[in-house]
Amino acid sequence: MKISVRSQSMQASPIRKLVPFANEAKKRGTKVYHLNIGQPDIETPRVFMDAVKEADFDVLAYADSNGWEPLRESIARYYQRIGLPYETGDVIITNGGSEALQWALIIACDPGEEVLVPEPFYTNYRGFAAPYLAEIKPITTYPENGFALPGREVIESLITDKTRAFMLSNPGNPAGVVYSAQEVRMLADIARDRNLYIIADEVYREFCYDGKTATSFGSMTDILDRVIMIDSVSKRFSACGARIGSLTSKNRDVMTAALKLGQARLCAPTLEMIGSKALYDLDPDYFAPIRANYEERRNILIEALQDMDGVLCEKPGGAFYAIAKLPVDNAEDFAIWLLTDFELDGGTVMLAPVENFYQTPGMGVDEVRVAYVLNKEDLQEAMRILKAALAVYPGRKV
Amino acid sequence: MKISVRSQSMQASPIRKLVPFANEAKKRGTKVYHLNIGQPDIETPRVFMDAVKEADFDVLAYADSNGWEPLRESIARYYQRIGLPYETGDVIITNGGSEALQWALIIACDPGEEVLVPEPFYTNYRGFAAPYLAEIKPITTYPENGFALPGREVIESLITDKTRAFMLSNPGNPAGVVYSAQEVRMLADIARDRNLYIIADEVYREFCYDGKTATSFGSMTDILDRVIMIDSVSKRFSACGARIGSLTSKNRDVMTAALKLGQARLCAPTLEMIGSKALYDLDPDYFAPIRANYEERRNILIEALQDMDGVLCEKPGGAFYAIAKLPVDNAEDFAIWLLTDFELDGGTVMLAPVENFYQTPGMGVDEVRVAYVLNKEDLQEAMRILKAALAVYPGRKV
Numbered sequence: 001m002k003i004s005v006r007s008q009s010m011q012a013s014p015i016r017k018l019v020p021f022a023n024e025a026k027k028r029g030t031k032v033y034h035l036n037i038g039q040p041d042i043e044t045p046r047v048f049m050d051a052v053k054e055a056d057f058d059v060l061a062y063a064d065s066n067g068w069e070p071l072r073e074s075i076a077r078y079y080q081r082i083g084l085p086y087e088t089g090d091v092i093i094t095n096g097g098s099e100a101l102q103w104a105l106i107i108a109c110d111p112g113e114e115v116l117v118p119e120p121f122y123t124n125y126r127g128f129a130a131p132y133l134a135e136i137k138p139i140t141t142y143p144e145n146g147f148a149l150p151g152r153e154v155i156e157s158l159i160t161d162k163t164r165a166f167m168l169s170n171p172g173n174p175a176g177v178v179y180s181a182q183e184v185r186m187l188a189d190i191a192r193d194r195n196l197y198i199i200a201d202e203v204y205r206e207f208c209y210d211g212k213t214a215t216s217f218g219s220m221t222d223i224l225d226r227v228i229m230i231d232s233v234s235k236r237f238s239a240c241g242a243r244i245g246s247l248t249s250k251n252r253d254v255m256t257a258a259l260k261l262g263q264a265r266l267c268a269p270t271l272e273m274i275g276s277k278a279l280y281d282l283d284p285d286y287f288a289p290i291r292a293n294y295e296e297r298r299n300i301l302i303e304a305l306q307d308m309d310g311v312l313c314e315k316p317g318g319a320f321y322a323i324a325k326l327p328v329d330n331a332e333d334f335a336i337w338l339l340t341d342f343e344l345d346g347g348t349v350m351l352a353p354v355e356n357f358y359q360t361p362g363m364g365v366d367e368v369r370v371a372y373v374l375n376k377e378d379l380q381e382a383m384r385i386l387k388a389a390l391a392v393y394p395g396r397k398v
Numbered sequence: 399m400k401i402s403v404r405s406q407s408m409q410a411s412p413i414r415k416l417v418p419f420a421n422e423a424k425k426r427g428t429k430v431y432h433l434n435i436g437q438p439d440i441e442t443p444r445v446f447m448d449a450v451k452e453a454d455f456d457v458l459a460y461a462d463s464n465g466w467e468p469l470r471e472s473i474a475r476y477y478q479r480i481g482l483p484y485e486t487g488d489v490i491i492t493n494g495g496s497e498a499l500q501w502a503l504i505i506a507c508d509p510g511e512e513v514l515v516p517e518p519f520y521t522n523y524r525g526f527a528a529p530y531l532a533e534i535k536p537i538t539t540y541p542e543n544g545f546a547l548p549g550r551e552v553i554e555s556l557i558t559d560k561t562r563a564f565m566l567s568n569p570g571n572p573a574g575v576v577y578s579a580q581e582v583r584m585l586a587d588i589a590r591d592r593n594l595y596i597i598a599d600e601v602y603r604e605f606c607y608d609g610k611t612a613t614s615f616g617s618m619t620d621i622l623d624r625v626i627m628i629d630s631v632s633k634r635f636s637a638c639g640a641r642i643g644s645l646t647s648k649n650r651d652v653m654t655a656a657l658k659l660g661q662a663r664l665c666a667p668t669l670e671m672i673g674s675k676a677l678y679d680l681d682p683d684y685f686a687p688i689r690a691n692y693e694e695r696r697n698i699l700i701e702a703l704q705d706m707d708g709v710l711c712e713k714p715g716g717a718f719y720a721i722a723k724l725p726v727d728n729a730e731d732f733a734i735w736l737l738t739d740f741e742l743d744g745g746t747v748m749l750a751p752v753e754n755f756y757q758t759p760g761m762g763v764d765e766v767r768v769a770y771v772l773n774k775e776d777l778q779e780a781m782r783i784l785k786a787a788l789a790v791y792p793g794r795k796v
């Protein structure tokens with residue numbers, strides 16, 4: 001039986017691909033410190049389950065295809081609180097930010113059309129684009145200057161008559177980069193002048209450090225009809241398993257198309273929408289201690305990484321990821337070796353090789369993504385292990 | 399801003415398209431009997447929420463991309479109880495049967511490739527296929543002979559070098575048809591001889607009447623590698639809002655591709671998977687009274703329809719739908735007229751015009767789908783109203 005070419009061409013998750021090695025290590029009794037996956041350890045606010053438990057129904061019926069209205073209202077209020085002019089009618093609820101990103105690609109692109117994405121990028125972007133035959137064209141960024149965007153001329157040189165959109169996360173996964181207000185404005189200007197959408201994945205919006213904030217594309221009032229805003233409760237409220245996201249836009253054509261896509265799959269899950277409304281209704285003060293917690297972890301992580309011989313890691317400004325360039329021949333080999341051949345005091349570390357977060361072949365072969373989703377003590381121990389491992393790794397570059 | 403051609407070409411839900419007229423009628427104080435949508439009124443089993451309320455977690459974390467393993471195990475046991483040889487490893491959990499159907503199309507078809515679908519078909523099939531550019535080619539069936547499949551020669555004449563699969567629901571939506579064992583075997587034979595997949599949407603499996611059962615494609619052991627089995631808790635357990643479905647196959651390549659699609663969107667919603675496991679663990683006796691209830695409703699409905707002058711409606715064998723051919727010029731006009739211009743003792747009826755359930759232009763213009771998802775008394779009243787309306791409808795054909 002033939003499997004479609006597009007299914008064959010999809011990659012298995014590079015984030016999850018080393019899991020069998022980790023499972024073997026655990027079977028041997030080794031404690032594995034998971035720095036490989038963006039699964040926060042922060043407690044999901046209790047209001048989520050409280051609201052779910054209060055749900056009262058005889059028949060768990062279909063919800064509206066554009067989502068449970070009270071949740072849409074709460075999301076609109078959330079946007080208004082942070083100064084973005086979105087209203088209930090601009091919001092449609094999706095099965096996680098993942099579905100919202102897929103819909104944005106379907107709406108912006110016919111097969112063979114292109115989206116420009118700064119690389120390294122969230123590797124699942126590739127999995128979102130592949131079934132729809134949208135093409136991802138990378139805007140290459142580099143660890144040496146903290147993954148800053150190149151200048152306008154470089155970016156414009158990548159635009160072809162097939163280019164339909166920018167797609168980017170800000171704050172960013174996997175590099176934790178927070179684009180400057182100037183960088184955001186530059187992309188907005190290019191989008192306006194070259195007639196492009198901006199698929200703005202801002203799910204890490206609250207996680208910016210050093211007293212800074214991320215400039216939202218939703219605040220660029222002159223290009224609001226071009227912005228397709230993607231959000232999710234997963235990281236924002238540590239509720240990854242809820243699978244509740246949203247697509248938001250002031251563009252009526254985009255919303256009409258999104259509703260048709262919504263109707264085609266009927267609705268998002270009801271109970272999880274009920275719980276998610278309680279999350280969006282939380283006092284905005286909810287974020288301050290969590291942000292402080294992540295910032296402290298980031299500082300521990302970066303200080304430790306920068307203290308390791310031959311490691312390059314510019315301090316990232318947001319999300320809960322950093323990319324470290326390691327003094328190794330191949331980061332995936334090193335990540336596997338950590339799980340198969342190394343331990344220190346009964347523990348080892350699981351990292352995500354970054355090569356597959358780049359579209360350009362050959363980029364990122366000596367880079368890893370580190371997610372700082374562990375508590376302080378575990379993070380410190382993980383860094384101690386990593387340092388010791390790098391010192392003795394046979395594939396170390398000198 | 400350009401919207402992609404594929405988004406523009408998607409239809410709005412024909413099932414939901416008359417909703418504004420219904421809302422107007424309700425505002426005027428008219429009671430609307432909803433026969434238009436397959437939302438059962440059967441109570442969702444209490445075990446669903448009981449299981450959800452017992453869920454104990456600090457962090458609502460990502461589930462496995464192939465689904466929560468206890469649910470996959472329970473679904474495998476469910477299949478084994480009904481004599482289908484599926485095991486846990488053959489099952490992946492999806493966001494409703496909708497996502498499972500989409501994945502089956504992605505896996506079977508590259509853009510421009512075709513699936514053969516008996517028409518009239520569940521209109522959302524079109525919405526599943528459109529974003530992926532899979533083409534639906536109809537196998538036309540007719541109300542006059544109870545929507546039976548045509549013979550093998552007719553079906554084979556529709557196969558081209560682009561045909562990749564049959565896709566069909568059995569028992570069927572929208573006609574409530576239960577294909578005979580011979581019809582199922584014929585499709586299996588054609589699939590084997592012509593190298594096609596069978597995308598078997600069997601979500602109404604338990605709802606067969608007159609003491610009959612539906613022959614499952616999962617019981618055709620010689621073609622199991624061709625079968626992509628689609629299931630869902632929505633209709634089976636009256637839990638439409640849970641959005642928990644499954645894709646099941648013995649074909650390893652299909653399952654590998656499905657897992658990659660699963661990883662690309664991370665996982666299905668956690669709480670709803672927990673509740674759904676409790677549903678699949680219900681005693682199989684659960685279905686008997688519900689089946690009896692639907693059968694009684696069907697009998698009331700069909701008897702009433704057959705009693706109306708000029709109405710053609712062969713008794714359907716399963717699901718909870720029937721298609722009635724009405725003595726009207728245009729069924730959609732009639733359905734709108736019912737909502738805008740007619741009432742009897744304060745009530746009117748909402749029907750689903752069937753034209754959009756056909757792919758062939760001009761088919762089904764005088765047909766409606768009736769879902770018998772109301773209690774007996776409401777159903778009887780709805781039939782009384784429909785009979786009175788048909789008698790006075792200005793567009794009545796004589």
